Amino acid sequence: MIKIKIRKKLSKKNYLLLAITAFVVLIAAWTIASVTGSIDAIFLPNPTKVLNYYVEAIKDGSLLENTSISLYRILLGFILAVILGIPVGILMGTFQKVEAVVRPLCEFIRYMPVPAFVPLIMVWVGIGENAKITVIFIGTFFQLVLMVADDALSVPDDLINAGYTLGTSTTQTIFKIIIPAMLPRLMETLRMMIGWAWTYLVSAELVAANSGLGYTILKSQRFLATDAIFGGIILIGILGLLTDRLFAFVNKKLFHWSESAH
Amino acid sequence: MSLFKKRNILPVRDSHIEANLANSKIYAKNIKKIYHSTKGDTLAMNNVNINVLENEFVCIVGPSGCGKSTLLRMVAGLDEISDGEIIIRDHAIIGPGADRGMVFQSYTLFPWMTVGDNIKFGLKLRKIPAKEQEEIVDKYLKVIKLEKFKNSYPKELSGGMKQRVAIARALANSPEVLLMDEPFSALDPQTKADMQLLMRQIWQVEKPTVLFVTHDIEEAVFLSSKIYVLTSRPGTVKKEVPVFLPYNRDLSLKDTENFINLRKEVNALIDHSSI
Ligand SMILES: Nc1ncnc2c1ncn2[C@@H]1O[C@H](COP(=O)(O)OP(=O)(O)OP(=O)(O)O)[C@@H](O)[C@H]1O
């Protein structure tokens, strides 16, 4: 047994065990704090009340309805950002001419706080579905372009040169070398971006909606229904975690060849 | 096919005749390379003249930073020539192409493709019939003794195996010349010696025209039929040394007197003062 602790490998079982313990401790602490009454129920609802809220919301169908409308918005906004952002990012990471045009613009816009765009977007596209999709789009697009460009730039020069010396043209180099080589990193980027999309979804629904999970949270605040607020926040967390795990799983299956895959 | 088209539209060069008479594959004349940067210009090499004949194995040695890689990249069409010209058989260089295969110091196998598909990559680009592609892949897998790894991914290979596949991938494309930039320098001494022997054997059988850069003098003497020794920066050819050693070589050659003398002779030519 040698005594090295830094970056020591942990078995999969123990890893999972510790992860579950962390959740159990959190929920236990919450339960104790609320059941003993040391924190007022207005601030911290009893876990059973949150569970009750879920049961009620599932019964009257509002949970499913709000979740699906939120998922719909996220998917549409995200897919739009991905469809437009990936080609722009790849071109930017491949041709400096494109980078010179696009990078400064993106760097500038991405520092603008997305929630501040919400009123403007309402003026531009109204308060319909398009408004929420636009918020998610604006929130993710510029960041995505920059990150995809970095993914493209991360492809080693000599991999591209190897392609050239085997006879690839410029177009072939992009499609047969750069894109396949960057795919694992690109998918990791998408995995991160969908997390951001959830954040912007809530920004959008807090202000300009009358349905969706964000809206449910806001509405509950008016009635001081902390159980519903908790329920909404936790549900978003779970959905985020699920999408993240799904991405991680697909990436691992798809990119088994990747040198960095573990 | 496209190679022929490219060749036909190229302007006629005076140097054609000179180069063709000598049966030359790479003819570099008065090469100058200046790197421009914000700190000012760097003269990396000046007045470099090199002539690689058909089927020759030519090594370039020289102190670190003398421009060996730069020269190879210019031949490959990956770097701009500041002055002078390089002619490949009978045409000037207008960029990289399949006629100049290259093996790099870093590992450059495409990690998403199997070993077989890596070797097949250039053949597919050239739209060689599928059956022929398979035959060529199998042939070169045999040459590099990795038949069992046809369906493996690069991450399952050792460094030496990766470089062997890289050599096969370049050779499978039947280039006019094979350019190699310190392909074995990242390998351990044992693997390196094995690779040198394999490389020599491949050359004796397949007869590619090779331009090989190394800073390992022993490697250069063992492999080549001719060595160009470059001076330190700005690099220029100090001497062209013919390697008069037996044609059939194995590692025991390294212990013979002739080999050791030649190695010492080349070593004495290298400018060691730069460090
Ligand atoms: N992109 C660049 N910008 C500026 N200077 C460069 C650049 N690339 C190379 N050089 C300079 O040109 C000279 C030749 O470089 P090169 O890499 O060809 O040397 P080398 O002989 O291959 O060296 P080594 O044996 O270390 O590989 C070096 O002095 C280097 O500093």
Ligand SMILES: [Mg+2]
């Ligand atoms: Mg070098």
